[in-house]
Amino acid sequence: MPDAYAMISEEESASGLGAAFRAVRDRTLALTAGLGPEDMVVQSMPDTSPTKWHLAHTSWFFEHFILIPLGGGKMWRPGWDYLFNSYYEALGPRHPRPARGLLTRPPLAEVLAWRAHIDSAMEDLLTRDNSPELTALTLLGLSHEQQHQELLLTDIKHLLAQNPLRPLAATAPRGTIPSLGWIDHPGGLMEVGCRSGGFAFDNEGPRHHVWLAPFQIADRPVCNGEWLRFMADGGYSTPSLWLSDGWARAQAEGWEAPLYWYQGEDDRWWTFTLEGCRPVDPAEPVCHVSQFEADAFARWAGTRLPTEAEWETAMQHRFNPGPAFGSAIRRHPFSMNGADAGGQVWEWTASAYLPYPAYRPAEGAIGEYNGKFMSGQMVLRGASIATPPGHSRPSYRNFFPPHARWQFSGLRVARDA
Numbered sequence: 001m002p003d004a005y006a007m008i009s010e011e012e013s014a015s016g017l018g019a020a021f022r023a024v025r026d027r028t029l030a031l032t033a034g035l036g037p038e039d040m041v042v043q044s045m046p047d048t049s050p051t052k053w054h055l056a057h058t059s060w061f062f063e064h065f066i067l068i069p070l071g072g073g074k075m076w077r078p079g080w081d082y083l084f085n086s087y088y089e090a091l092g093p094r095h096p097r098p099a100r101g102l103l104t105r106p107p108l109a110e111v112l113a114w115r116a117h118i119d120s121a122m123e124d125l126l127t128r129d130n131s132p133e134l135t136a137l138t139l140l141g142l143s144h145e146q147q148h149q150e151l152l153l154t155d156i157k158h159l160l161a162q163n164p165l166r167p168l169a170a171t172a173p174r175g176t177i178p179s180l181g182w183i184d185h186p187g188g189l190m191e192v193g194c195r196s197g198g199f200a201f202d203n204e205g206p207r208h209h210v211w212l213a214p215f216q217i218a219d220r221p222v223c224n225g226e227w228l229r230f231m232a233d234g235g236y237s238t239p240s241l242w243l244s245d246g247w248a249r250a251q252a253e254g255w256e257a258p259l260y261w262y263q264g265e266d267d268r269w270w271t272f273t274l275e276g277c278r279p280v281d282p283a284e285p286v287c288h289v290s291q292f293e294a295d296a297f298a299r300w301a302g303t304r305l306p307t308e309a310e311w312e313t314a315m316q317h318r319f320n321p322g323p324a325f326g327s328a329i330r331r332h333p334f335s336m337n338g339a340d341a342g343g344q345v346w347e348w349t350a351s352a353y354l355p356y357p358a359y360r361p362a363e364g365a366i367g368e369y370n371g372k373f374m375s376g377q378m379v380l381r382g383a384s385i386a387t388p389p390g391h392s393r394p395s396y397r398n399f400f401p402p403h404a405r406w407q408f409s410g411l412r413v414a415r416d417a
């Protein structure tokens, strides 16, 4: 298998780039199964996007960056560049992000027809052109679409959670807090960043040296049972545990538990999931916490968040998403049973999202993909149950503002040795 296909799962890449293209595009549509047209139009907050917009924007990416410049194609409809360009300043003005939910037109059916057109045009192009440029841009387009698959799930979860008629409750196994061990790392001069040969986003390189002091990192993420202890011990009402910005945000938004948790009439904590509401399972990795909350928890526990270099160094040979990356589309973290529980929740780090030494974004609009977001955001490592199969890797750098909670985000603690 060519290394360039490493970002696609083995199953998807077995038949080459064309098959990988079809598999990724089909998976996006599969994620919308069970949604009605109304579900796909509404935007629940400025940070989220409607499902219809995700479906359109991912198609726009292939049209704008591949089919028009490399395939001789034309824009499907005039003006759609304005509607579905996300953030590429070099491509001109755009519809404001917070108003994406106001786009009742074009209708869903036309967006789906556009997707089908893009699919056949891309598949046709891939059969007659195997240039390195087309391969590289197609891999970028597929990785981009996989990022939107995860966003689609987190955004639809946030939207459905606004509905006061909660979905039917589902029973869930209630585990006990799993044991926690520590991984020792001696520190020293280490290398981090993507290696050459496989696909990686530009922000994962260049590979470079870092100096690490000796440290320990937990062998699993923090679980709900531990988070319940943090809450019971006044974690959300003790300002000395919090960074100032985090405390201000927690007060302003009334945080007293992770996002989507609520107290049922039985006084137990329950959580809203895409598989129905259920009592909080103490053995699941805690999910939907901000970096501010993760930092406060770590301080309460007498630990700290790992830096991204510590995480990558310690986890690069242990990162094994396991069943969370299976072919089934999972919609909620599951109980940890003592085995490696990585890959269920993205793990916040203590590292600001900054360029690596000698990082240079690409020329032109595509250079806006990552580099311009290196301000005011924190790095998350790993993968979540919503991350598409084969999409992540140990060098992968996810990033969100420290107050963001709607992603499938948790934490793993570390401490100085």
Ligand SMILES: [Fe+2]
Binding pocket: 057, 086, 144, 148
């Ligand atoms: Fe995008």
